[in-house]
Amino acid sequence: MAGITLEKGKRIYNSGQPMTAFHLITKGKVLVEYPGGTYQLGKGDVIGVCELCSEIHFLGYSALEETVILTYRFNGMEALDELLQKHPDVARLFLVSLFHQINILLELSFSSEMNCTGLHQNLMDDYAKYTSLCSRYHIQPQELEGLAEISAHMGGDTADMWLNSYYVGLQHIYSSTGVDSKSFMLEPGVSLGMLRKGSLDFRRTFTVLEEQMNYCSNIAGYYFSSSGNDLFEFFTSLYNRLGQNSEDSGALLNDIDRIIKQFENDPSLNKTRVSSRINAFRNSLSSASSERLDTETADDGASAAIMQKLAGSLDTILGFSDFDAEKGNSFREHVAAYRDLEDKTSTEDFAVRLRRQITDEFYALYTSIFKASLNAASIPVPVKMFLYFGYVDEELAGAANCATLYDLACGMEDQSSLGVYTLYHWLLAILNGDKSPSRNEFDEDYTDYLHKQKAGHHITAAQFTELEKDPMSKVAFEMENLFPQVNKMTCGRVTTFCPLFASDNVLKDLKPSFVTTTQAHRALEKIKSIDYSAFYRESMDYDNMEIMGKETIHLEFLPDIILMPNVGIRGVMWQEIEGKKRNSPGRMFFSIFHMEDLSTTMVRLAGEFRWEMCKRIQSSRWNDVSERSLTSEYFDYIQFYRKNQELSAEAKERIRNSLQRAKNSFKEMFVRDYIIWILFEGAGSPRLNKVARRILLTYCPFPAELAATMEQNPIYTEVMSRQKVLRGQRLHHLNTFRQKLRNSGTPVPDTLEAEFAYVQGKV
Numbered sequence: 001m002a003g004i005t006l007e008k009g010k011r012i013y014n015s016g017q018p019m020t021a022f023h024l025i026t027k028g029k030v031l032v033e034y035p036g037g038t039y040q041l042g043k044g045d046v047i048g049v050c051e052l053c054s055e056i057h058f059l060g061y062s063a064l065e066e067t068v069i070l071t072y073r074f075n076g077m078e079a080l081d082e083l084l085q086k087h088p089d090v091a092r093l094f095l096v097s098l099f100h101q102i103n104i105l106l107e108l109s110f111s112s113e114m115n116c117t118g119l120h121q122n123l124m125d126d127y128a129k130y131t132s133l134c135s136r137y138h139i140q141p142q143e144l145e146g147l148a149e150i151s152a153h154m155g156g157d158t159a160d161m162w163l164n165s166y167y168v169g170l171q172h173i174y175s176s177t178g179v180d181s182k183s184f185m186l187e188p189g190v191s192l193g194m195l196r197k198g199s200l201d202f203r204r205t206f207t208v209l210e211e212q213m214n215y216c217s218n219i220a221g222y223y224f225s226s227s228g229n230d231l232f233e234f235f236t237s238l239y240n241r242l243g244q245n246s247e248d249s250g251a252l253l254n255d256i257d258r259i260i261k262q263f264e265n266d267p268s269l270n271k272t273r274v275s276s277r278i279n280a281f282r283n284s285l286s287s288a289s290s291e292r293l294d295t296e297t298a299d300d301g302a303s304a305a306i307m308q309k310l311a312g313s314l315d316t317i318l319g320f321s322d323f324d325a326e327k328g329n330s331f332r333e334h335v336a337a338y339r340d341l342e343d344k345t346s347t348e349d350f351a352v353r354l355r356r357q358i359t360d361e362f363y364a365l366y367t368s369i370f371k372a373s374l375n376a377a378s379i380p381v382p383v384k385m386f387l388y389f390g391y392v393d394e395e396l397a398g399a400a401n402c403a404t405l406y407d408l409a410c411g412m413e414d415q416s417s418l419g420v421y422t423l424y425h426w427l428l429a430i431l432n433g434d435k436s437p438s439r440n441e442f443d444e445d446y447t448d449y450l451h452k453q454k455a456g457h458h459i460t461a462a463q464f465t466e467l468e469k470d471p472m473s474k475v476a477f478e479m480e481n482l483f484p485q486v487n488k489m490t491c492g493r494v495t496t497f498c499p500l501f502a503s504d505n506v507l508k509d510l511k512p513s514f515v516t517t518t519q520a521h522r523a524l525e526k527i528k529s530i531d532y533s534a535f536y537r538e539s540m541d542y543d544n545m546e547i548m549g550k551e552t553i554h555l556e557f558l559p560d561i562i563l564m565p566n567v568g569i570r571g572v573m574w575q576e577i578e579g580k581k582r583n584s585p586g587r588m589f590f591s592i593f594h595m596e597d598l599s600t601t602m603v604r605l606a607g608e609f610r611w612e613m614c615k616r617i618q619s620s621r622w623n624d625v626s627e628r629s630l631t632s633e634y635f636d637y638i639q640f641y642r643k644n645q646e647l648s649a650e651a652k653e654r655i656r657n658s659l660q661r662a663k664n665s666f667k668e669m670f671v672r673d674y675i676i677w678i679l680f681e682g683a684g685s686p687r688l689n690k691v692a693r694r695i696l697l698t699y700c701p702f703p704a705e706l707a708a709t710m711e712q713n714p715i716y717t718e719v720m721s722r723q724k725v726l727r728g729q730r731l732h733h734l735n736t737f738r739q740k741l742r743n744s745g746t747p748v749p750d751t752l753e754a755e756f757a758y759v760q761g762k763v
Contacts, residue, residue, distance in 0.1 A: 003026055003027075003068040003069060003070050004068065004069050004070075004071060005066065005067070005068050006028070006063040006066070006067045006068070006069065007063065007066060008063055008064070008065050008066055008067075009062065009063060010062065010063040010067075011061075011062050012030065012047065012061040012062055012063065013047070013048075013057045013059075013060060013061045014057070014060050015033070015056075015057055015058055015059060015060050016056055016057065016058075017056060017057050018055065018056055018057075019048060019051050019052075019054055019055055019056055019057055019074065020073065020074055021048065021071050021072060021073050021074050022046050022047065022048045022049055022071070022072045022074055022094070023046065023047040023048060023069040023070065023071050023072075024044075024045075024046050024047075024069060024070040024072070024093060025041055025042060025043055025044065025045050025046070025047065025067060025068070025069055026043060026068045026069065026070060027043060027066075027067060027068040028042075028043070028063060028064070028065050028066055028067025028068060029041065029042050029063075029064040029065050029067065030042075030045070030047060030061055030062065030063055030064060030067060031061070031062050031063075031064050032059050032060070032061055032101075033059060033060035033061070033062075034059055034105070034108075034206065034209060035209060035210045035213040035214075036112070036209070036213035036216065036217075036267055036268070037108065037267075039101075039104050039105075039108070040064065041097075041101070044093060044096070044097065045097040045100065045101070046093060046094050046097040046098070047061055047069070048074070049094050049097055049098045049101070049195070049199070050098060050101050050102070050105075050198075050199055050202040050203075051199065051202075051203075052074075052080075052098075052195055052196065052198075052199035053196060053199045053200055053203065054199070054203065058203070058206060059206075072090070077192070077196075080192065080195075081189075081192050084191045084192055088191075091191040091195075092174055094191075094195060095170070095174045095191060095194055095195065095198070096171060096174050096175050098194075098195060098198045098199065098202070099167045099168075099170050099171035099174065099198065100171060100347070101202065102163070102167045102198055102201060102202050102205065103167050103168055103171065103347050103495070105202060105205045105206060105209065106163060106167070106205055107345055107493070107496065108209060109205050109208050109209045109212065110492055110493055110569070111507065112209055112212040112213065112216070113212060113569065113596075115212075115216060115507065116212050116215050116216060116219075118507065118508045118513075118595055118596065118597075119215075119216055119219040119220075120150070120151075120219060120597060121512075121597045122508075123147075123150070123219055123222055123223075123231075125512070126231055126235075126255065126259075127144055127147060127231065129255065130231065130234050130235060130238065133238060133242075133248055133252070134238065136248075137242065139238070139241070141234075142229070142233075142234055144222060144229070144230070144231065144234070145227075145229055146222075147222065150218065150219070150222070151679060151680070163201060163205075165494055165495040167198070167201075168347050168352070168495045170194070171347060172349065172352070175349070213268070216268070217266075217268035220263055220266050220268050220269055221268075221269075223259055223262075223263050224263055224266075224269050224273075224274050224277070226270070226273070228277075231259065232256070232259055232260075232263075232277065235252060235255060235256050235259065236256060236281050238252065239252045239253060239256060240284070253285075256281070260278055264278060304399075306399075306402055306403045306406045307394055307399050307402055307403075309381070309406070310381075310382055310394045310402055310406065311394065313382040313385075313391070313392065313393055313394050314331075314332060314335060314392050314393050316380050316382045316383065317365070317369070317382055317383055317386050317392060318331065318332070318365075320369055320372055320373075320376070320379075320380060320383045321365055321368040321369045321372055322368050322371070322372060323364075323365060323368055327361070327364070330357075330361065331358075331361045331362075331365065334354060334357050334358045334361065335358065335392055335393055335396070335500065337354055338354055338355070338358055338396070338498065338500065338502075339393060339395060339396045339502075341354075344496075344498065344502060344504050345493065345496040345504075346496075347495070347496070355496070355497070355498045358498055358499070358500060359484070359497070359498065359499055362390075362392075362499045362500065363479065363483065363484055363499070366386075366387070366479070366483070367476070367479055369383060369386065369387065370387070370424070370427060370475070370479075371472075373387070373424075374431075381406060381409055381410060384409040384410075384412065385405050385406065385409045385501075386565075387422075387423075387424040387565065388408070388409055388412060388422050388423075388424060388565055388592065389405055389408075389409070389501050389565050389566075389592060389593075390499050390500055390501045390565040390566050391405055391500075391501040392500050392501070393500070396500060396501070396502050396503070397501050397502065397503055398503035398506075401501075401503055401506060401510055404510045404511055404514075405501070405510070408514060414428075415517045416428075416429055416434075418517050418521070419558055419559070419560055419561060419585070420515075420517040420520050420521075420560075420561045420563070421560065421561070421562045421563065422562075422563050422565070422592065423483070423562060423563065423564055423565055426478075426560075426562045427475050427478060427479070430471070430474050430475050430478055431471045431472065431474070431475050432471070433471060435560070435578070436474070436578055436579050437474045437475075437477045437478045437481075437482075438478060438481070438482045438574055438575060438587060439574075439575050439579075440477075440481035440482070441481065441485065445579045445580065446474055446477050446579075447468065447579075449477065450464050450467055450468060451464075482574070486564060486572055486574065486589045487499055487564050487565070487566055489570060489572050489589075490564045490566060490568040490570050490571065490572055490589055490590060490591045491505075491564075491566045491567070491568035491569075491570070491591060492568050492569040492570045499565075499566065501565075501566070501567065505566075505567045506567055506593070507595055508595055510567075510593055513567075513593045513594055513595050514592065514593055515561075515563055515590055515591075515592055515593070515594050515598060519598055520561050520590075520598070520602075522599075523598050523599045523602035523603075524558060524559075524602065526599055526602075526603075526678075527602065527603060527606050527678060528703075529682075529703065529706070530677070530678045530682030530700075530702065530703075530706065531606070531677070531678060531682075531700040531701075531702075532701070532702070532703040532761055532763055533554070533700070533701060533758070534606055534609070534610065534700070535556050535557055535558050535559065535586075535609075536554040536555065536556050536557075536758065537554065537555055537556075537557060537582060537583055537613075538552050538553075538554055539552065539553060539554070539555050539582075539583050540552060540553075541553050541749065541751045541752075543749075543751070544749040544751060547741065547746055547747075547749055548749060548751070548752070551737060551752075553751050553752070553754070553755045553758075554755060554758045555583060556763070557583065557584060557585045557586070558585060559585050559586040559587060559588045559605075559609065560585050560586070560587050560588070561588050561589075561590065562587065562588070562589050562590075563589075563590055563591070563592040564589055564590065564591055564592060565592060566591050566592070566593070567591055567593040567595065568590075568591030568593070568594065568595065569591070569594070569595050569596045570591075570596075570601070571588060571589065571590045571594075571601040571602065571604065571605045572588065572589040572590075572605075573586065573587075573588055573605040573608040573609050573612070574586075574587045574588070574589055575587050576609055576612045576613045576616060577613075577616065582616070582617075586609055586613070588602075588605050588609075600675070600679070603674070603675050603678045603679065604671060604674075604675055606674070606678075607670065607671035607672075607673075607674030607675060608667070608671055610630065610670075610674060610699075610700065611630075611631060611667050611670050611671065614629055614630045614631045614699075615631055617629070618631060618632065622635075623635040623636075629699075630695065630698075630699035630700075631670075633695050633698075633699075634666065634669075634670050634692075634695055635666055637691050637692065637695060638655070638659065638666050638669055639666075641655045641691075644691060646690060646691055647689060647690075647691060651689040654689070655689075658672065673688060673692050673696065674696070674700070676688055677696045677700060681693065681696070682702065682706065684709075684710070684713075686713075686715055690715070693715070693716075693719070694719050697716065697719045697720065697723070698719065698723070701723060701761065702761065703761040703762070703763075704760055704761035704762050707720060707761060727759055727760070730759050731756065731759055731760070734752065734755060734756055734759065735756075737752070738752060738756075
């Protein structure tokens with residue numbers, strides 16, 4: 001088959017053109033355009049293979065350099081099936097290129113998701129900063145039109161994380177020349193099925209990416225709008241009004257520069273109009289440029305001083321550990337190779353192998369350094385940065401990030417008494433017996449695991465007794481079973497994960513994304529301000545059993561929050577209780593540098609916690625509607641929504657679509673509704689249907705003050721009236737019990753008074 005030569009810049013396809021052929025690239029490079037960005041194809045890739053199940057191209061293609069292609073006509077699935085049967089090697093090329101492109105798009109989608117949440121947080125922060133400065137200088141702030149209508153990006157339609165590892169694995173299988181891949185090639189039906197499934201997954205990921213880009217485009221409009229009523233105008237006008245000598249002008253100019261860098265080349269904006277406005281502002285800054293240069297020089301000097309202190313960080317870290325020379329040299333070589341990678345998320349075999357080697361060595365090194373820190377008189381700052389952030393190398397981290405990490409590590413304090421832990425302090429809490437190890441992926445706690453080992457004759461009865469009391473063995477259990485999994489999960493990039501701190505993973509400023517105890521508590525308080533009973537458990541009053549008897553009370557157990565040493569985008573609700581103790585805090589994990597909106601992520605985890613906690617309490621009857629509970633009623637609602645006469649046809653269609661997006665997971669459906677309940681319904685913006693609202697209002701009630709406000713809205717009146725009756729009955733019972741204690745001269749326990757407050761929603 002003769003190749004066709006395309007000259008540099010040649011337009012191959014535009015989005016919307018008919019899908020009539022595949023083109024195998026034998027030489028050169030092709031630029032692929034998708035909403036909001038591009039990626040490249042090279043030798044061995046196939047143009048159009050990702051659009052197999054579409055009648056038209058939804059991507060654009062053009063030659064980046066002189067390119068040679070081989071053309072395969074596409075006349076339908078039957079013709080393609082015939083081609084694959086006759087030419088198994090063509091099937092291999094098609095599949096490898098398809099898997100390669102899917103992985104590219106999945107990575108882009110995960111990065112885009114992170115960008116969406118970061119943009120919303122920046123938007124809120126920037127407008128709050130503007131209004132705060134206006135208030136400080138007694139200036140009437142301008143109103144940003146439509147700001148109340150934009151909500152945080154909830155990531156509801158994010159591509160499945162498991163798809164990435166699935167297609168990376170397939171890419172490796174089909175790229176190899178081993179027996180396994182050859183046996184697959186002998187089954188053309190499998191090849192065609194893989195191509196069809198892959199193209200459908202690609203299209204779904206493309207749709208997710210398209211929606212994310214639309215969201216980003218919407219946010220960009222608040223900074224540069226066609227009307228000029230935008231944040232760029234607000235900030236620049238305020239800067240001009242304050243003048244260059246104001247104490248806030250420097251910070252304000254930094255914010256303006258950040259906005260310019262972020263949106264100057266945004267494809268969703270009118271480039272000519274944006275450039276004109278930016279240039280007009282820059283032309284007015286001639287006298288300020290020298291002052292700004294002085295500031296930047298001072299900042300560069302401070303960064304240089306810190307970089308000097310951190311020179312040879314990896315040697316310091318390895319020297320602190322008990323790694324032998326061979327292991328240390330191996331880790332050095334692998335870190336250097338990773339640092340030199342042009343694409344650190346590459347799915348090529350050598351890159352995947354390198355990341356795997358680094359990961360294994362990193363966790364072994366972390367264990368070694370943790371043990372060494374226990375007896376050290378002092379811990380060097382680079383070692384602290386390793387323990388808290390996964391930092392190993394100053395060049396890999398970058399000068400600006402090093403300065404931030406250094407300052408944070410020097411000021412880091414143990415906040416475990418407030419329920420927020422770095423991983424290092426969490427391991428110390430386990431070592432000291434303050435916390436028990438987490439359950440492993442098989443839902444076994446430490447004692448269960450030891451029993452299993454003993455039953456399997458892997459350990460003796462004597463070893464069981466010894467290990468059950470050995471604190472370092474408990475730490476090792478946590479390090480082996482939880483750390484690697486959760487570190488990868490919170491990072492968000494499962495298949496291209498590397499535990500080393502690298503500047504390539506930092507997509508926004510580090511300082512705002514650093515999770516502080518204050519931020520974590522504020523996120524929890526936001527949830528409790530809508531769903532006050534979220535973290536309460538029904539319990540017996542064991543401290544006052546002689547007085548209270550079998551009278552139940554509610555106790556609050558806020559979750560432990562553990563910060564993993566990485567830069568990431570996801571939170572993980574690992575377990576709802578500690579071990580088998582029902583009256584104990586759950587465990588939520590976040591990246592220590594959380595690139596998404598922390599409050600929104602916390603709401604999602606609280607929804608997961610609500611669901612899992614109810615399942616644990618209800619046990620095998622969690623979905624039995626004869627025993628009323630949050631999970632049983634919600635399960636019944638989703639299972640039989642088609643027959644529910646309270647729901648309109650439109651509401652049923654929305655449920656059907658939502659269930660499809662949730663991959664038929666009832667838990668995921670509930671979590672999404674819970675997010676809406678906290679972020680919108682609790683703010684007076686009804687979004688749920690009447691059945692879902694009734695369930696949420698029954699089991700996740702508003703606190704008293706908010707309930708009094710919401711009761712004025714007719715859509716809440718009926719359900720809240722029924723709740724008031726039930727609450728009144730409970731209060732009457734408690735009051736009778738309290739009066740009985742007083743009449744007998746028995747002191748009323750504080751827990752009983754606290755139960756009054758809980759029932760009234762005044763906790």
